[in-house]
Amino acid sequence: MQTIAIDMDEVITDTAAKLKAWYFRDHGRKFSEEEIRGIDLKKAIPAEHLEVFQGYLNSPGFFRDLEAMPGAVEVLNQINQCYELYLVSAATEFPPSLKDKFDWVMERLPFISWRQVCLCGSKRIIQTDIMIDDRPRNFTYFNGRKILYSAHHNVGEERYERVDNWQQIAEKLL
Amino acid sequence: MQTIAIDMDEVITDTAAKLKAWYFRDHGRKFSEEEIRGIDLKKAIPAEHLEVFQGYLNSPGFFRDLEAMPGAVEVLNQINQCYELYLVSAATEFPPSLKDKFDWVMERLPFISWRQVCLCGSKRIIQTDIMIDDRPRNFTYFNGRKILYSAHHNVGEERYERVDNWQQIAEKLL
Secondary structure, eight states, X not given: OOEEEEOOBTTTBOHHHHHHHHHHHHHOXXXXXXXXXXXXXXXXXXXXXXXXXXXXXXXXXXXXXXXXOTTHHHHHHHHHHHSEEEEEEEOTTSTHHHHHHHXXXXXXXXXXXXXXXXXXXXXXXXXXXXXXXXXXXXXXXXOSEXXXXXXXXXXXXXXXXXXXXXXXXXXXXX | OOEEEEXXXXXXXXXXXXXXXXXXXXXXXXXXXXXXXXXXXXXXXXXXXXXXXXXXXXXXXXTTTOOBOTXXXXXXXXXXHHSEEEEEEEOTTSTHHHHHHHHHHXXXXXXXXXXXXXXXXXXXXXXXXXXXXXXXXXXXXXXXXXXXXXXXXXXXXXXXEEESSHHHHHHHHO
């Protein structure tokens, strides 16, 4: 059975949607698709708001109730039946996210065991047959099949096999 | 620079000492070295106490104030200067341990960054040049140099290079 590592933020969960919603709530400003095309959300934030923005990611509960990407739960359930699936999420940068991310998985993906969750700082030491991630930097040392999940910040990245949604993941892997 | 993954429980921290101390506090019983030679501590516990014992591991705070093994902090500090060091700990089985283990590292090993901490379920997907661990099962899929850290439960295991303490780790790696 092949091993597969799947990222959480911006792949399984729509983390950017909540960041944008909180920023709109606090500063009354929305970002157009064009403004954030090819860049990190925090690069679009004025310098004087950066601390508040980082604070969102460090708020206990921020990662606890994120929306799942459309189709993610159903396709993960199927992938879990024919791959050795691991959810690998960079989490230690924002310590309160450790508990929130773990609790999210246990509640929203009840077919996933604690054995399948990996909360790390860097993905440098992760090796599986396949990795799905929205961050090209996580592929730097990765030797397996790299599948880039499209996100506003990775538009224009052309080095990797790409999927735009979970339907396409299902078509490729199931 | 070589990458190295080092386990926490029973390698960096003396987790068994606290388990034994709590069990003595609650049930007035100590374990001789002979009783637990070659077996897991929980296999020495009477069946009717197993739930209490597992409860220790799930107590918030249990992993927060563990004693470091003698020499561990000093040698880790040196290893950190000549290896790409990652602390890889199985933690998701006991969810409160996630925060406790992370906070322990940040407090007791201030030279370690959040980028170097990995809290996982299984170590199946970890690949580095070197791994130090007390559990032979964590070497099953590991392709690098395997160094077994001696613990009561792995006495008799002869398949791996072995160290008994941090002095020996320093001699081998520094």
